[in-house]
Every structure is written in C-alpha cells, then in structure tokens.
Amino acid sequence: MAQVISISQIADYVGQEVIVRGWVYDRTDKGKLQFIQVRDGSGIVQCVAYKPDLDEAVFEQASKLTQESSLIVTGIVKVNEKAKKSVPAGFEIGLQNLEVIQVAGEYPITPKEHGTEFLMDNRHLWLRSLRQWAILRIRATLARALTDWLDDRGYLRVDTPILTPAAGEETTTLFEIDYFGESAYLAQTGQLYNEANMMAFGKVYTFSPSFRAEKSKTRRHLMEFWHLEPEAAFMSLEEMMELEEQLLAYAVGRVLEKHQYELAIIERDLSKLESIKAPFARISYDDAVERLKAIAAQTDDPEQKKLLEIEWGSDFGSPHETALAEQFDRPVFVYHYPSAIKAFYMQPVAGRPEVCRSVDLLAPEGYGEITGGSERIHDPALIDARIDTIGIAREAYAWYLDLRKYGTVPHAGFGLGLERTLTWICGLPHVREAIPYARMLNRKYP
C-alpha cells in the first residue's frame, strides 16, 4: 500500500509508490501529456500524466483540473532534472491514480503579474504563492531562532498584557478601546511590564504583537507588529549591544543554514547575509551627526542634500538612517541619543544629562531601525520627576514607581521589530510581505 508523504521528504521515496495530498499549483496540458504541479504546503511536485499509461477516466479527470483544485494523487517518485518547478527541484511523480476533492472555481491569482492592491485584497490566497510561502517559512525560523537563543541564555519568556490601562511610552499612538465603559489601550510595548517581570525573574523577554495607531504610510510601518523585548537586571548598555549583535548574528546564521531553498526562491543576495557576524560597529549619536553632515556636504543632488540636513538634537529620519547604514556591511549601533527625543524612562549619561544611555540598531541596505533600547532610570526620585515633566497620569504608573521603591537595580532592555528584521533578512521591498496579514493605515482586510 502506498504511503502518504510530505513533498519536502520526497527524496527518500525515489522509485516508490506514494500518495500526495494537496492542491494544483499550476498545470500544463500538452494533449496526451499533462504536467500538474501539486503543492502540499511542504513543497511542490510535478505530476506527469501520460494518456496511454493511464486509465481513461483518470486522465479525463486530470485534464479538467483547475488552479488550486484540491486532490489526492498516487504515483511513482522519479528523479528528473527537467522538473525545475518542483520544490525541492528535480523530482516528479508518474501519475497512476487521482482523487479529485474539488475542482476549484476560477482562481484570481494567475501565474501572471499582479498589482499590490489586488494581491493584498487577496492576501488569504496570496499566501499560497511560492514567494510568500518562502518568506513566511523564514519568518517562523527567525522567530524560533530569536527565542531559542534567549531561552538558552537563561532569559525567561514572561508574557505581557495586550489590553492595558495606560500608555507604555506616549499617548499619541494608542488604539483606544471601550473596556466596560472605561478606556483601555492596545499595548504599544510590553516594556514597562518587562521591568516588573525582570525584578522577579532576572532576565526576561516578551514576544507578542504591539500596536501603534500612527498615521504612518511607509514601507517599514505596520499598525500591528510582532515585538521581541528582552530586559535584564544589572545589564549595561555595552552588555546589551553585545547581546543584540550575538542574537542577530545567530538568527541570521540559522536562516542561512535552514533556508537555502527559500532564500533562492526570493532571490536574496546571500553575501549580504553571510557578512552578518558580531561585532557590529558602534558609533555615538554625536559621531553620527558629524558623519551625516559630511555625507550631506559631499552630496551633489540638492534634493538629497536637503533630506540629509541635520542639527544636533533632532531625531534621524529614514534618509539619515539609510545614509549612515550604507557606510557599513552589517548593522550599526548608534548610542547616546539626546534625551529629549527618547522615552521618559531612559537613563541620562553621567555628567552629560542632555544625552541618554540609549542605543538603536540600524540595518544595512536602507532597512532602517530594527531595534531600539536603553538602560532604564532606576533612581526613584529621577523617574518620579520624569513622570511629572511629561505630564502623564501618575496614578496609572503607581505600580511602575513601586519597582523603584522595592529593591531598584540598574537594568536595560530593547525591542526588536520582527517584521522589520525579516524584511531586511529577506531583502523585501515592503514590510507588508513579512507578516501573514498586514495591518496598515489603509488596510485591515482580510
């Protein structure tokens, strides 16, 4: 009796009769000869139906198959270098029998080109396409690699709430919802809760969606994104940078190791990933501003010159991030940003309170900021004063202030945007392809 197999394992079954259950990815009809590409989620295999070798009814059924029809095929696995569309390539199945579950109706996503809006409207179907399949498989490995690395180093995953009573950072970017007649907000970060958890468990992280109601319409923004946020007691900014570079180098290495096939499907330049090794460069904000001024001075294009204008004290825009990152072949840390442009809980630099112990990591190739973090203020009086300065509702932060009353310690943490990191690793043109169902300014369907 033939065995049901996963296409990904097909190499183990050459010469054997097997059963594959899945969907028609593509089909070519040559008259007495048909090529049917069948995918099962793990891969794609070309099934060959030759009329004289088959029961007439089976051949007839095969000739009526449409794109995405569901079916169960039985046949003999063969090696054939002409099976270029198979994933893994080079294997095909000589069709013997066929059970059609459904002949699918006219499928919207044809093998021809489509526009972004159309594909996003059909995202629930687009996921079946080879390129999207490859990207989301890499996403799963990336997420797994990041959490594995932290787990292996004693970081405890402690989940933080998504429904929260107050802002994590600033009030302007919150999704407000009705909570039995009171206001609640979707979490924009798990960070404040991480600080409480860190005091209980030492080294913690949270990995969950974060929500930003920002009216941003760029290739790097999502309203809902997956946020990995480690936080550790007694960790310094310098130790955190080492952690980040090792974490990312490991994750990129895992992707390279497991996904040669997928990276080839998305045509990623592997040399760009192979160079991602610790250590990454570290430059101060002061240095970064000087570098940007120098880059701007050397630029002939007046438009670019204007975009690159910068004064000490301003935050970087994406043209700045891109220009800085272009100077390096791997991500680059920028540390000690002005306190005024960073969150209220960031620790001032000793003797230089106008800058803080913060660090952002900028990805190469113009992919921008993929992590942001800092040492947190641990002095009770200072954090108290900061909460007053920014004028947020003090009662909502009573529990947070408690953390500084009962055994406060120096600590640090950062947040990593999974989709931005994946967009960079995969070399994608837009973050919307890095998440199964992107939530964007103009899109919440499907």
Add this chain to the structure above:
RNA sequence: UCCACAGUAGCUCAACGGCAGAGCAACCGGCUGUUAACCGGUGGGUUCCAGGUUCGAAUCCUGGCUGUGGAGCCA
C-alpha cells in the same frame, strides 16, 4: 497630516477630444517533456463617483473617494 502619481474587461495595461483595444485568465478545439508552454476560436466594459466644458469626454476642468510611492513619526 503634507507632497507626487495613479484608477479603463477577473488581472496587467494601451487608447490621451472623434467606432474602447491587446496579452493573460475563463470557455471550446489541437499538440508526448511543459517550465509565465505554444497554435486556432468564443464570451467578457457603470472607462472610480458626482458635477461641468464641448456637436462629441476614458481623454479637458472642479469636487470627492480609493490606492501607490515618498516625507514626518516609529520597531
């Protein structure tokens, strides 16, 4: 929120003041090695919406809607 561009067949686009078209998809037929197969045939339109200019508007004008790219802001 600002700037730029776009919206025509299921999809990708052409026609740019004078009969609304092509390729793909669908359907019918042909073909034994296809790789976005190929060849022949058939069907398919509220030209985003509302107003205006004109003998005549997909085309020009005004307003709106939707989307795309970029900026700001951020991971």
